[in-house]
Amino acid sequence: MRSPKFWGVIYFLTGVLFTYLAATSPGNMWSFYTILLMLFAAYNISISFKMFVMAGRMKRKDQ
Template sequence: MRRSPLFSGVIYLLLGILFTYFAVQNVRDDGWGFFTYMLVFLATLDFGSGLRMIMIHFKIKKQINNKK
């Protein structure tokens, strides 16, 4: 069974929020270090992927509706 791009996009956005939360907590506890930068980088990738997947979902939906 294939997942829809919308579902994948939401999962990526949730992971981005989770990584952002962990990065904020890490800055509060230990300051800016390598691990914090890695968490911010992962959050950025997840937010970008999530937004791209959601946009793909709506493009596919629009193309299907235009064919009808």
Template sequence: MRRSPLFSGILYILLGVLFTYFAIRNVNDHGWGFFSYLMVLLATLDFGSGIRMVAMHFKIKKHLNNKK
């Protein structure tokens, strides 16, 4: 089963929001430690991947509409 890039991009962005939430909670409870930095890194990667996937969806859609 193939997923569209839009669905995958939204999923990655939601994961980025989730990791950001956990990072904020962890910093408030324990300060800046290893896991805080790890969650910020994961959130950054997820946001970047999500934005790239959403952009790819619209590029593919534009390309397919131009072919018609």
């Protein structure tokens, strides 16, 4: 299994990608597609923060 830091980076980059896609989507800001992409981005970025916190806790536990 890969480290939580690796998964944190993957989730963060996915969240950034979803944010970029939402920002460049055609139509207005309140379209269904844009809101859905921003929800996915917020979810992925929050999971990445949890993974970074978990990696820090694991590092402190090993010391």
